[in-house]
Amino acid sequence: DTAVSQTPKYLVTQMGNDKSIKCEQNLGHDTMYWYKQDSKKFLKIMFSYNNKELIINETVPNRFSPKSPDKAHLNLHINSLELGDSAVYFCASSQALGSGANVLTFGAGSRLTVL
Protein backbone atom coordinates (compact mmCIF):
# COMPACT_ATOMS: atom_id res chain seq x y z
CA ASP A 1 0.00 0.00 0.00
CA THR A 2 3.03 2.28 0.24
CA ALA A 3 2.54 5.17 -2.16
CA VAL A 4 6.22 5.95 -2.82
CA SER A 5 8.71 3.28 -1.87
CA GLN A 6 12.46 3.48 -2.16
CA THR A 7 15.19 0.96 -1.44
CA PRO A 8 17.51 0.56 0.30
CA LYS A 9 16.67 2.59 3.40
CA TYR A 10 20.30 2.56 4.55
CA LEU A 11 23.42 2.26 2.44
CA VAL A 12 26.98 2.27 3.78
CA THR A 13 29.77 2.04 1.23
CA GLN A 14 33.35 2.92 0.47
CA MET A 15 34.59 5.88 -1.53
CA GLY A 16 34.91 5.10 -5.20
CA ASN A 17 32.14 2.51 -5.29
CA ASP A 18 29.07 2.64 -7.52
CA LYS A 19 25.60 2.30 -6.00
CA SER A 20 21.95 2.55 -7.00
CA ILE A 21 18.80 3.57 -5.18
CA LYS A 22 15.46 2.41 -6.50
CA CYS A 23 12.12 4.19 -6.33
CA GLU A 24 8.61 3.18 -7.26
CA GLN A 25 5.27 4.97 -6.95
CA ASN A 26 1.81 3.45 -7.22
CA LEU A 27 -0.11 6.73 -7.24
CA GLY A 28 -0.38 7.02 -11.00
CA HIS A 29 1.53 10.31 -10.86
CA ASP A 30 3.14 11.72 -13.99
CA THR A 31 6.21 13.30 -12.38
CA MET A 32 8.91 11.84 -10.16
CA TYR A 33 11.84 13.55 -8.42
CA TRP A 34 15.07 12.91 -6.61
CA TYR A 35 16.00 15.23 -3.75
CA LYS A 36 19.14 15.35 -1.63
CA GLN A 37 18.89 16.44 2.01
CA ASP A 38 22.23 17.18 3.62
CA SER A 39 23.13 17.54 7.28
CA LYS A 40 21.83 21.11 7.30
CA LYS A 41 18.42 19.79 6.25
CA PHE A 42 18.18 21.74 2.99
CA LEU A 43 16.15 19.85 0.39
CA LYS A 44 17.86 20.21 -2.99
CA ILE A 45 16.21 19.08 -6.19
CA MET A 46 18.46 16.83 -8.24
CA PHE A 47 16.25 15.53 -11.04
CA SER A 48 12.68 15.24 -12.09
CA TYR A 49 11.11 13.09 -14.73
CA ASN A 50 7.80 13.71 -16.44
CA ASN A 51 6.46 10.83 -18.49
CA LYS A 52 9.98 9.35 -18.75
CA GLU A 53 11.46 12.59 -19.97
CA LEU A 54 14.07 14.47 -17.95
CA ILE A 55 12.79 17.96 -17.49
CA ILE A 56 14.91 19.37 -14.67
CA ASN A 57 18.57 18.61 -14.31
CA GLU A 58 20.12 20.86 -11.69
CA THR A 59 23.86 21.34 -11.44
CA VAL A 60 24.63 17.94 -10.02
CA PRO A 61 27.81 16.06 -10.92
CA ASN A 62 27.45 13.74 -13.88
CA ARG A 63 28.40 10.89 -11.53
CA PHE A 64 24.69 10.94 -10.71
CA SER A 65 22.41 9.51 -13.34
CA PRO A 66 18.65 9.01 -13.11
CA LYS A 67 17.05 6.13 -14.95
CA SER A 68 13.33 5.73 -15.51
CA PRO A 69 12.17 2.50 -17.17
CA ASP A 70 8.54 3.69 -16.92
CA LYS A 71 6.59 6.48 -15.27
CA ALA A 72 6.15 4.51 -12.04
CA HIS A 73 9.89 4.05 -11.49
CA LEU A 74 12.81 6.45 -11.13
CA ASN A 75 16.13 4.98 -10.05
CA LEU A 76 19.25 6.89 -9.08
CA HIS A 77 22.68 5.56 -9.98
CA ILE A 78 25.80 7.07 -8.46
CA ASN A 79 29.29 6.38 -9.80
CA SER A 80 32.61 6.86 -7.98
CA LEU A 81 31.07 7.82 -4.67
CA GLU A 82 32.69 10.65 -2.70
CA LEU A 83 32.53 11.58 0.99
CA GLY A 84 30.38 14.62 0.15
CA ASP A 85 27.70 12.36 -1.31
CA SER A 86 26.75 11.26 2.20
CA ALA A 87 23.18 12.48 2.72
CA VAL A 88 19.59 11.35 2.75
CA TYR A 89 18.14 10.94 -0.72
CA PHE A 90 14.39 11.29 -1.10
CA CYS A 91 12.32 10.14 -4.00
CA ALA A 92 9.03 11.97 -4.54
CA SER A 93 6.18 12.07 -7.02
CA SER A 94 3.45 14.51 -7.97
CA GLN A 95 0.43 14.53 -10.19
CA ALA A 96 1.83 16.91 -12.76
CA LEU A 97 4.44 19.58 -13.24
CA GLY A 98 3.34 22.98 -14.45
CA SER A 99 0.53 23.12 -11.96
CA GLY A 100 0.46 25.37 -8.94
CA ALA A 101 -1.06 22.89 -6.54
CA ASN A 102 1.72 20.42 -7.20
CA VAL A 103 1.75 18.46 -3.96
CA LEU A 104 4.71 16.13 -3.50
CA THR A 105 4.45 12.70 -1.94
CA PHE A 106 7.83 11.61 -0.60
CA GLY A 107 9.34 8.21 -0.08
CA ALA A 108 10.83 7.35 3.32
CA GLY A 109 14.34 8.31 2.26
CA SER A 110 17.60 6.44 1.69
CA ARG A 111 20.45 7.36 4.02
CA LEU A 112 23.76 7.05 2.18
CA THR A 113 26.99 7.01 4.16
CA VAL A 114 30.26 7.06 2.27
CA LEU A 115 33.33 6.01 4.26
Place this chain on the structure above:
Amino acid sequence: GQNIDQPTEMTATEGAIVQINCTYQTSGFNGLFWYQQHAGEAPTFLSYNVLDGLEEKGRFSSFLSRSKGYSYLLLKELQMKDSASYLCAVMDSNYQLIWGAGTKLIIKP
Protein backbone atom coordinates in the same frame (compact mmCIF):
# COMPACT_ATOMS: atom_id res chain seq x y z
CA GLY B 1 18.78 35.13 -6.39
CA GLN B 2 15.88 33.25 -4.90
CA ASN B 3 15.64 32.98 -1.15
CA ILE B 4 13.40 31.52 1.54
CA ASP B 5 13.94 32.55 5.16
CA GLN B 6 12.51 30.91 8.23
CA PRO B 7 13.75 30.67 11.82
CA THR B 8 16.11 27.78 12.51
CA GLU B 9 14.51 26.65 15.72
CA MET B 10 11.55 27.50 17.97
CA THR B 11 10.39 26.20 21.33
CA ALA B 12 6.81 26.12 22.60
CA THR B 13 4.79 24.56 25.37
CA GLU B 14 2.27 21.77 25.02
CA GLY B 15 -1.23 23.18 24.67
CA ALA B 16 -0.02 26.60 23.53
CA ILE B 17 -0.05 28.32 20.11
CA VAL B 18 3.01 28.90 17.93
CA GLN B 19 3.50 30.86 14.71
CA ILE B 20 6.28 29.93 12.30
CA ASN B 21 7.15 32.68 9.83
CA CYS B 22 8.47 32.38 6.31
CA THR B 23 9.61 35.21 4.05
CA TYR B 24 10.51 34.71 0.42
CA GLN B 25 12.04 36.38 -2.59
CA THR B 26 11.51 34.39 -5.75
CA SER B 27 11.27 34.81 -9.50
CA GLY B 28 7.51 34.82 -9.77
CA PHE B 29 5.03 33.04 -7.56
CA ASN B 30 2.77 30.07 -8.14
CA GLY B 31 1.98 29.13 -4.59
CA LEU B 32 3.49 28.47 -1.19
CA PHE B 33 3.62 25.12 0.56
CA TRP B 34 4.18 24.02 4.13
CA TYR B 35 5.49 20.53 4.85
CA GLN B 36 6.07 18.77 8.16
CA GLN B 37 9.10 16.52 8.64
CA HIS B 38 9.56 14.40 11.74
CA ALA B 39 13.15 13.44 12.55
CA GLY B 40 14.32 10.60 10.32
CA GLU B 41 11.16 10.62 8.24
CA ALA B 42 9.92 11.99 4.94
CA PRO B 43 8.33 15.43 4.57
CA THR B 44 4.54 15.34 4.45
CA PHE B 45 2.26 17.98 2.94
CA LEU B 46 0.45 20.33 5.32
CA SER B 47 -0.92 23.26 3.32
CA TYR B 48 -0.93 25.21 0.08
CA ASN B 49 -1.66 28.93 -0.34
CA VAL B 50 -1.83 30.76 -3.64
CA LEU B 51 -4.19 33.62 -2.74
CA ASP B 52 -3.81 36.08 0.12
CA GLY B 53 -5.46 35.19 3.36
CA LEU B 54 -5.80 32.48 5.91
CA GLU B 55 -6.41 28.79 5.19
CA GLU B 56 -7.55 26.78 8.18
CA LYS B 57 -7.23 23.04 8.48
CA GLY B 58 -7.99 21.71 11.95
CA ARG B 59 -5.34 22.80 14.44
CA PHE B 60 -3.12 24.12 11.64
CA SER B 61 -3.64 27.35 9.68
CA SER B 62 -1.50 28.96 7.02
CA PHE B 63 -1.50 32.63 6.03
CA LEU B 64 -0.16 34.31 2.92
CA SER B 65 0.55 37.90 1.94
CA ARG B 66 1.93 38.01 -1.60
CA SER B 67 2.60 41.76 -1.51
CA LYS B 68 4.85 41.27 1.54
CA GLY B 69 6.41 37.99 0.42
CA TYR B 70 5.33 36.54 3.72
CA SER B 71 3.61 33.49 5.11
CA TYR B 72 3.12 31.93 8.49
CA LEU B 73 2.04 28.56 9.79
CA LEU B 74 -0.04 28.70 12.95
CA LEU B 75 -0.26 25.64 15.15
CA LYS B 76 -2.87 25.62 17.92
CA GLU B 77 -3.34 23.35 20.93
CA LEU B 78 0.17 22.05 20.55
CA GLN B 79 0.78 18.37 21.14
CA MET B 80 4.06 16.58 21.76
CA LYS B 81 3.70 14.89 18.37
CA ASP B 82 3.94 18.32 16.71
CA SER B 83 7.67 18.33 17.49
CA ALA B 84 9.13 18.29 13.99
CA SER B 85 10.71 20.46 11.34
CA TYR B 86 8.40 22.66 9.29
CA LEU B 87 9.51 23.39 5.75
CA CYS B 88 8.34 26.37 3.73
CA ALA B 89 8.57 26.06 -0.06
CA VAL B 90 7.60 28.46 -2.85
CA MET B 91 6.81 27.54 -6.44
CA ASP B 92 8.39 30.07 -8.78
CA SER B 93 7.32 31.21 -12.24
CA ASN B 94 8.90 28.09 -13.80
CA TYR B 95 6.92 25.86 -11.41
CA GLN B 96 10.10 24.93 -9.60
CA LEU B 97 9.97 24.53 -5.83
CA ILE B 98 12.36 26.67 -3.80
CA TRP B 99 12.79 25.28 -0.29
CA GLY B 100 13.63 26.92 3.00
CA ALA B 101 15.97 25.18 5.43
CA GLY B 102 13.10 24.37 7.78
CA THR B 103 12.20 25.40 11.31
CA LYS B 104 12.78 22.83 14.03
CA LEU B 105 9.92 23.07 16.51
CA ILE B 106 10.52 21.72 20.00
CA ILE B 107 7.47 21.14 22.20
CA LYS B 108 7.99 21.03 25.96
CA PRO B 109 5.51 19.58 28.45
